[in-house]
Amino acid sequence: MTTKNALSPADRTSLLDDLQRLRSDADQLDANHLLERFLPLPAHERALSRDVMVVRGERGAGKSMLFKTLGALREAGQPVASLFGRADDVDVHWVEGFSEGGTSHPHTEVVARFVATATPEQTRVMWMGHLVGCLNRDALGSTRPPDIFVRLWQGQTNELANWVAEADRALPQLTTWLDAVHSELLTSNREVTVLYDHLDKIGTTAPDVRERATASLLALWLSLSNRYRAMRAKIFVREDLFEASLSHSVDASKLRSRSIALSWDVASLYRLLIRQMAAQSLRLREWIGDTVNRIPLDEYSPLGWFPPDPLRETGRPSQAAFVEHLAGKQMGKGVKKGFVYRWIPDRLQDARGAIVPRSMINLIAYAAEHARHDPKAGYMRLLHPQELQAALEQTSLQRVDELAEEHMVVYRLNHLRERIVPIDHSDLVKRLSKPSHKDDGFEDNGSAVADELARIGVLREREGKRWDVPDIYRYGYGIKRKGGVARPR
Numbered sequence: 001m002t003t004k005n006a007l008s009p010a011d012r013t014s015l016l017d018d019l020q021r022l023r024s025d026a027d028q029l030d031a032n033h034l035l036e037r038f039l040p041l042p043a044h045e046r047a048l049s050r051d052v053m054v055v056r057g058e059r060g061a062g063k064s065m066l067f068k069t070l071g072a073l074r075e076a077g078q079p080v081a082s083l084f085g086r087a088d089d090v091d092v093h094w095v096e097g098f099s100e101g102g103t104s105h106p107h108t109e110v111v112a113r114f115v116a117t118a119t120p121e122q123t124r125v126m127w128m129g130h131l132v133g134c135l136n137r138d139a140l141g142s143t144r145p146p147d148i149f150v151r152l153w154q155g156q157t158n159e160l161a162n163w164v165a166e167a168d169r170a171l172p173q174l175t176t177w178l179d180a181v182h183s184e185l186l187t188s189n190r191e192v193t194v195l196y197d198h199l200d201k202i203g204t205t206a207p208d209v210r211e212r213a214t215a216s217l218l219a220l221w222l223s224l225s226n227r228y229r230a231m232r233a234k235i236f237v238r239e240d241l242f243e244a245s246l247s248h249s250v251d252a253s254k255l256r257s258r259s260i261a262l263s264w265d266v267a268s269l270y271r272l273l274i275r276q277m278a279a280q281s282l283r284l285r286e287w288i289g290d291t292v293n294r295i296p297l298d299e300y301s302p303l304g305w306f307p308p309d310p311l312r313e314t315g316r317p318s319q320a321a322f323v324e325h326l327a328g329k330q331m332g333k334g335v336k337k338g339f340v341y342r343w344i345p346d347r348l349q350d351a352r353g354a355i356v357p358r359s360m361i362n363l364i365a366y367a368a369e370h371a372r373h374d375p376k377a378g379y380m381r382l383l384h385p386q387e388l389q390a391a392l393e394q395t396s397l398q399r400v401d402e403l404a405e406e407h408m409v410v411y412r413l414n415h416l417r418e419r420i421v422p423i424d425h426s427d428l429v430k431r432l433s434k435p436s437h438k439d440d441g442f443e444d445n446g447s448a449v450a451d452e453l454a455r456i457g458v459l460r461e462r463e464g465k466r467w468d469v470p471d472i473y474r475y476g477y478g479i480k481r482k483g484g485v486a487r488p489r
Helices: 009-023 031-037 042-047 063-076 080-084 108-117 120-137 147-155 160-169 171-187 207-227 239-246 252-257 266-280 282-289 319-327 340-348 357-373 385-406 408-416 425-432 446-455
Strands: 054-057 091-098 190-196 231-238 259-261 298-300 304-306 460-462 466-468
Touching: 009 266, 009 282, 009 357, 031 063, 031 266, 031 304, 042 080, 042 259, 054 063, 054 239, 063 080, 063 091, 063 190, 063 231, 091 120, 108 120, 108 160, 108 207, 120 147, 120 160, 120 171, 120 190, 120 207, 147 160, 160 171, 171 190, 171 231, 207 231, 207 239, 207 252, 231 239, 239 252, 252 259, 266 282, 266 304, 266 319, 266 340, 266 357, 319 340, 319 385, 340 357, 340 385, 357 385, 385 408, 408 425, 408 446, 425 446, 425 466
Parallel strands: 054 231, 054 259, 091 190, 190 231
Antiparallel strands: 298 304, 460 466
16 A cells, blocks of 8 residues: 555555445444444443443444444453453343344334233233343353243243243242342352343334333333342433333333433544444555554454544544544635534534434445545545535435434424525424324424424524524435535535
8 A cells, every 4th residue: 555645546446445334234243343343432331330220322322332242242251341441340241131133032023012902010021021031041040940931931932922921920930030040149249231222123103112111121120120239231222212211100210310321522433433444444444554643553352443542633643633634634725614524523413412423434434435436536535525525415314314213203304395594483383383294293383393303403593593403414304504505416
């Protein structure tokens, strides 16, 4: 590879091929690649503390990545504390308690059909029975739960009515077995942490069912954690589902105090991008260090390559130096066009200032696709600012699709298509009063819709009762901005 930014066309093409593949979803990565790409943050360390039961986050915030990484560490025989450069004080056994892809779990829609007609007590027994089945599957405890229950659970996981009925009948014996397992854990200075993910996949078209299923699981573990100090849960849940589930609970304040939200600052997002590029290929890893303002990388086996922490905003090495190496210093001629390293997070943040990592990765990968298919002749960077601008629309469209899966009310933004923001309050409310093709529960209450969209970070109120839409959503809904640049192509 040629050095000091002087890339040959062949070098640039190869690097772009690697860069555009960054858009791989966490579900598609094997254990080794997960360990190489996951960026441990202080927020993750706090989330994994024994007193935190619920890990909250918007879609794309990295909940499933953390869930999968914990499973990968288990497969690799590595303690979770190794992510943070320390040893575990206690031998912790991590158990997969529920996920969409696990073959020893009932299918999410099977769970939904059961919960739809079940009483709260039956739903709680379902989660209790499934917990016992999972712990027994992982050979926790020197004894076994009742044989009839084990046979039903192992052989007919999707036949919930059968094994839940048996779990209900044998509930005293199941509780006694959990007591025995807990006693053995205490004696041997071990702990068990049970992981739950993809609860939002339960009853995808039935929000109430999904909320009741989640609320029941939260209530069960709130009770179990009071009884068993060596048994803990990590329940990964979408922010909106967690809040909705609290309406079904009398212990909302306790659950809230036992939860933590995953959030990302800009420096961490750039560190994540660098780390994933370094893991993607040797070529990209060499390119990261191939500059006078090079980003040093340290390798920690089996966790891969890490950029500096913290990564400063300016200077060398820094966020600004890395982005200048990637895509140049400014978005165009003149300072008014803005610095690229600031332009990227500014365009990806929602109305609350939050950015999900997936949007950062998608923007760079989409830009690489544009650069690969329409290269700028003689350009010496990997990406051109115009390619970032073009990638913004695709990134926005994907983020819009993700958001719509969580909040049907966002479909009402289609009524703002081709409109110019900022928009007057009265005009906004009038347009949002029109129902969409989805039943979002707001009927013709445009004011309530505006409040809800502001709550989830899609709308921002400005001075003079005018409303704005952040770029990460604006492009996806075809909304224009007064005095803005031309739509990316």
